[in-house]
Amino acid sequence: MHVIYGGTFDPIHHGHLRLALEVVDALQVERVNLVPCHIPPHRSGTGATSAQRLEMICLAIEGEARLCVDDRELQRAGASYTADTLRQLRHELGPHQPLVMVVGTDAFASFDQWREWRGIPELAHIVVVSRPGSELPEGSAASCLLDERRAETVSDLWQAPAGKILEFDSPLIDISATGIRQRISGGHSVRYLLPDSVLQRIHEQGLYGACPDRNF
Numbered sequence: 182m183h184v185i186y187g188g189t190f191d192p193i194h195h196g197h198l199r200l201a202l203e204v205v206d207a208l209q210v211e212r213v214n215l216v217p218c219h220i221p222p223h224r225s226g227t228g229a230t231s232a233q234r235l236e237m238i239c240l241a242i243e244g245e246a247r248l249c250v251d252d253r254e255l256q257r258a259g260a261s262y263t264a265d266t267l268r269q270l271r272h273e274l275g276p277h278q279p280l281v282m283v284v285g286t287d288a289f290a291s292f293d294q295w296r297e298w299r300g301i302p303e304l305a306h307i308v309v310v311s312r313p314g315s316e317l318p319e320g321s322a323a324s325c326l327l328d329e330r331r332a333e334t335v336s337d338l339w340q341a342p343a344g345k346i347l348e349f350d351s352p353l354i355d356i357s358a359t360g361i362r363q364r365i366s367g368g369h370s371v372r373y374l375l376p377d378s379v380l381q382r383i384h385e386q387g388l389y390g391a392c393p394d395r396n397f
């Protein structure tokens with residue numbers, strides 16, 4: 182089984198990292214692949230560049246063999262579409278190996294706005310992870326899709342290459358990258374919300390408005 186977990190990771194934090202390890206345990210896989218997405222240049226003024234986000238992920242997962250980074254979306258020019266990434270992976274893995282995409286409820290709630298969303302379950306399983314403060318609106322396209330394709334157990338995911346959606350209640354960790362960026366730009370501490378190595382890099386490079394010489 183190949184598991185990907187996509188996001189902007191701007192910056193990566195302990196909510197992402199803990200969740201990824203919970204998924205490793207729950208699905209009984211060897212690793213989860215973090216897939217940072219490309220951010221169009223007009224948005225980079227508010228966050229870190231693709232290269233900086235990738236570097237922070239590498240620092241965060243250093244020494245943790247169960248977490249890897251897959252930078253294929255950063256290698257592609259232009260916007261990153263999950264359907265393209267999944268198609269590419271399906272081609273590499275062949276038709277039989279289970280492929281799983283992990284998303285938080287907040288991201289899955291707007292699933293019907295993703296490009297080629299109807300085709301995505303043909304390419305991969307989806308694991309929807311609960312996130313503090315977000316629920317799937319009843320009657321929404323995402324919640325109907327979940328009802329149609331619900332997996333009852335993890336073993337359902339092992340029995341087919343794609344097509345099932347599993348709701349996964351992982352422990353809730355109320356950390357967001359937006360909250361981290363806001364705290365940093367407001368001059369507040371974000372220590373313990375993300376790895377120290379990442380925090381140090383943020384300060385060294387003055388990312389998100391951090392003061393390079395300020396003690397974090």
Ligand code: ATP
Nearest residue numbers: 187188189190196284285288312354356357358359
């Ligand atoms: P931002 O605040 O900038 O939107 P974020 O913290 O939501 O960032 P993303 O990189 O956008 O992080 O998230 C990637 C994926 O991780 C999404 O599917 C999101 O739902 C999920 N996610 C992020 N933080 C958490 C968390 N604390 N608990 C559960 N899921 C999370």
